[in-house]
Amino acid sequence: MKRVLTSIICAAALGFAASSADAQTLTTVKTRGGLNCGSNPGLAGFGLPDAQGNWTGLDVEVCRAIAAAIFDDPTKVKFVPLTAKDRFTALQSGEVDVLVRNTTWTSSRDTSLGLNFTGVDYYDGQGFMVRKALKVNSALELSDAAVCVQQGTTTELNLADYFRANKMKLKTVTFATSDEAVKAYDAGRCDAYTTDASGLYSERLRLANPNDHVVLPEIISKEPLGPAVRHGDDQWFDIVKWVLYAMIIAEEQGLTQKNISEALGSDNPDIKKFVGTEGNYGEQLGLTKDWAVRIVKHVGNYGEIFERNVGQGSPLKIQRGLNALWTKGGIQYAPPIR
Amino acid sequence: MTAVPASERPKVSLLYNPRVRTIAYQTLLCAIIAFLAWSAVNNAIENLRRARIASGFEFWKFTSGFDISQTLIDYSSTATYGRAFWVGLINTLVVAAIGIVLATIVGFLAGIARLSKNWLLSRLAGGYVELIRNLPLLLQLLFWYNAVLKALPDMRESVTLPGGGFLNNRGLFLPQPNFQAGFEWVLAAFVVGLIGAIAFRIWARRRQERTGEQAPVGWVALGLVVGLPLIVYFLAGQPIALAYPQKGRFNISGGLELLPEFVALLFGLVIYTGAFIAEVVRAGILAVSHGQTEAAYSLGLRPGPTLRLVVIPQAMRVIVPPLTSQYLNLTKNSSLAVFVGYPDLVQVFAGTVLNQTGQAVEVIAVTMAVYLTISLVTSLAMNWYNSRMALVER
Numbered sequence: 001m002k003r004v005l006t007s008i009i010c011a012a013a014l015g016f017a018a019s020s021a022d023a024q025t026l027t028t029v030k031t032r033g034g035l036n037c038g039s040n041p042g043l044a045g046f047g048l049p050d051a052q053g054n055w056t057g058l059d060v061e062v063c064r065a066i067a068a069a070i071f072d073d074p075t076k077v078k079f080v081p082l083t084a085k086d087r088f089t090a091l092q093s094g095e096v097d098v099l100v101r102n103t104t105w106t107s108s109r110d111t112s113l114g115l116n117f118t119g120v121d122y123y124d125g126q127g128f129m130v131r132k133a134l135k136v137n138s139a140l141e142l143s144d145a146a147v148c149v150q151q152g153t154t155t156e157l158n159l160a161d162y163f164r165a166n167k168m169k170l171k172t173v174t175f176a177t178s179d180e181a182v183k184a185y186d187a188g189r190c191d192a193y194t195t196d197a198s199g200l201y202s203e204r205l206r207l208a209n210p211n212d213h214v215v216l217p218e219i220i221s222k223e224p225l226g227p228a229v230r231h232g233d234d235q236w237f238d239i240v241k242w243v244l245y246a247m248i249i250a251e252e253q254g255l256t257q258k259n260i261s262e263a264l265g266s267d268n269p270d271i272k273k274f275v276g277t278e279g280n281y282g283e284q285l286g287l288t289k290d291w292a293v294r295i296v297k298h299v300g301n302y303g304e305i306f307e308r309n310v311g312q313g314s315p316l317k318i319q320r321g322l323n324a325l326w327t328k329g330g331i332q333y334a335p336p337i338r
Numbered sequence: 339m340t341a342v343p344a345s346e347r348p349k350v351s352l353l354y355n356p357r358v359r360t361i362a363y364q365t366l367l368c369a370i371i372a373f374l375a376w377s378a379v380n381n382a383i384e385n386l387r388r389a390r391i392a393s394g395f396e397f398w399k400f401t402s403g404f405d406i407s408q409t410l411i412d413y414s415s416t417a418t419y420g421r422a423f424w425v426g427l428i429n430t431l432v433v434a435a436i437g438i439v440l441a442t443i444v445g446f447l448a449g450i451a452r453l454s455k456n457w458l459l460s461r462l463a464g465g466y467v468e469l470i471r472n473l474p475l476l477l478q479l480l481f482w483y484n485a486v487l488k489a490l491p492d493m494r495e496s497v498t499l500p501g502g503g504f505l506n507n508r509g510l511f512l513p514q515p516n517f518q519a520g521f522e523w524v525l526a527a528f529v530v531g532l533i534g535a536i537a538f539r540i541w542a543r544r545r546q547e548r549t550g551e552q553a554p555v556g557w558v559a560l561g562l563v564v565g566l567p568l569i570v571y572f573l574a575g576q577p578i579a580l581a582y583p584q585k586g587r588f589n590i591s592g593g594l595e596l597l598p599e600f601v602a603l604l605f606g607l608v609i610y611t612g613a614f615i616a617e618v619v620r621a622g623i624l625a626v627s628h629g630q631t632e633a634a635y636s637l638g639l640r641p642g643p644t645l646r647l648v649v650i651p652q653a654m655r656v657i658v659p660p661l662t663s664q665y666l667n668l669t670k671n672s673s674l675a676v677f678v679g680y681p682d683l684v685q686v687f688a689g690t691v692l693n694q695t696g697q698a699v700e701v702i703a704v705t706m707a708v709y710l711t712i713s714l715v716t717s718l719a720m721n722w723y724n725s726r727m728a729l730v731e732r
Contacts, residue, residue: 085692092698111392114390144588145588146588151685156405156690160403163405176689183484188492
């Protein structure tokens with residue numbers, strides 16, 4: 001009898017969690033009382049736990065915003081640290097409800113991997129970091145160089161493509177995590193380290209002597225980073241999509257963490273729709289009327305989280321660039337709430 | 339009073355017949371397992387279909403698009419995922435095969451040393467076994483990798499080796515022998531020498547059994563296997579050209595290249611598995627009764643031949659089965675390669691290919707099948723060897 005029991009348990013474990021694929025994710029999250037969010041195990045500015053276990057970063061704040069919209073409580077998130085290699089399996093199998101882990105939106109990921117990208121929370125591009133002592137001024141001089149890279153990333157593919165396109169010889173050394181790749185680069189195993197430009201600035205801070213290293217000017221790819229959800233749950237897809245849009249719209253409207261409570265009394269029709277004093281746009285999403293207010297109140301608008309985590313208010317000091325609003329020379333743009 | 343025939347048992351209902359019951363239970367169990375397996379597979383397929391995740395093996399012939407640091411067969415980022423699979427598999431087999439040979443040597447030496455009468459030697463061997471066996475392998479691999487990288491000089495301060503090689507933290511670079519026309523004669527001489535050596539050994543053994551006279555088999559074999567090809571090599575005008583590694587702006591190219599990742603992984607696996615094999619060997623030798631050694635001594639055999647001809651052959655019967663599982667362990671542990679950046683099967687196929695294609699079910703199934711096959715083949719070979727080594731009763 002014991003054996004029968006064991007085999008039943010084994011087979012059940014094998015059975016690929018039947019419910020997760022098409023279940024109503026929102027209901028699951030509400031019943032669980034918290035959001036499971038796939039996060040970077042350690043990338044300053046995007047997803048990084050501090051000594052007390054508090055997570056910070058741009059991606060992390062997007063997760064908090066989703067939790068704020070659902071629960072009116074940004075702390076109801078369980079962050080699941082995932083390596084680049086394991087992240088999609090974790091999302092596919094239902095281990096996490098949403099993946100916000102500086103993940104590049106590509107066609108194959110959007111289709112054959114069974115994911116839906118909900119938007120772009122950071123427009124990035126791939127770059128290279130080298131030692132100043134090498135006296136390299138351009139990535140085009142890197143022929144025959146050894147390059148450290150993290151496995152399971154678009155970076156790995158862009159790197160091979162870039163070197164092939166420019167007829168340069170390449171020696172890649174591939175590591176499972178960015179941590180190991182950076183360590184090997186720091187130990188002199190590689191001439192260059194490559195990842196998304198934002199990642200380069202962030203990882204440079206962790207090197208033994210950050211000032212001995214320089215980021216090369218070439219950006220060799222388009223890396224739109226954004227949250228992703230599973231195929232097959234349109235309602236959840238809409239929620240995650242509109243949480244990000246709400247943060248961008250809030251910045252457009254000048255709504256911040258500080259002034260959002262005053263906005264509740266505003267006569268501006270756009271703001272009235274945003275804060276839920278007009279229409280039932282929140283209910284249409286399956287949330288409450290004040291869903292957007294909750295996001296801004298607890299987390300802030302897009303500009304605020306950008307500056308706080310990767311911008312001037314952070315050690316990274318990254319310029320807004322492409323990530324500025326469309327009205328200010330960038331390409332961050334959100335459809336209207338109406 | 340009539341005798342009851344022994345065969346006639348009291349009639350029992352089928353329900354209580356132990357035979358019927360056993361069969362019924364086993365059939366039921368099989369049916370349940372089959373149903374669970376079927377529903378698990380079906381469920382997985384259905385879920386994949388519903389989430390519109392690609393399935394099947396079409397990805398096998400798609401372009402991989404990524405680069406691999408150590409390729410023993412032709413491979414570039416324009417090759418297919420299937421090709422990448424073979425590159426990874428060969429890298430796994432190479433590190434496992436070399437690792438098994440070296441671990442066996444290290445293990446036998448350490449195992450015998452631990453039984454040595456020399457106090458220092460036996461304590462050193464004991465210390466090695468106890469230290470290495472009790473630390474996690476992953477920790478040791480990371481230690482060796484960082485130790486290798488930190489200890490070696492930077493590319494620009496490479497150590498130049500005599501004979502045109504370089505050593506730095508990018509690896510060990512040696513001149514690569516390129517075989518030219520005429521080398522086939524050397525190969526032929528080697529084969530002839532090998533056959534000759536085997537023939538001589540058989541002849542020598544027969545003669546020893548007949549007359550008791552010993553022949554210098556070792557020297558003759560050395561002469562035939564090494565000497566003969568060497569003579570032919572010079573006669574054929576030295577048909578090997580060496581390609582020397584050249585220093586470039588960033589790296590050394592050309593020549594034979596040994597990656598630090600490979601060295602660290604190999605070193606870690608050999609040291610770790612060697613400690614276990616040492617214990618297996620020690621147990622095997624101790625299992626041979628002391629009377630055997632005493633009998634050999636009383637026949638006038640010296641300690642060396644006693645160990646080689648009397649103790650080890652008998653110890654092998656005890657050693658081989660646990661040795662097999664150590665070989666399997668080493669092969670499976672080689673999958674930790676991913677942590678030190680060595681492109682083995684798990685790193686290339688179950689890592690990058692899985693991630694790029696997103697087809698976890700297929701990729702993991704293939705990977706498991708490969709390790710299962712490698713392990714079963716190793717087991718088969720070792721079982722065959724074991725049956726040959728088994729005590730032949732006369």
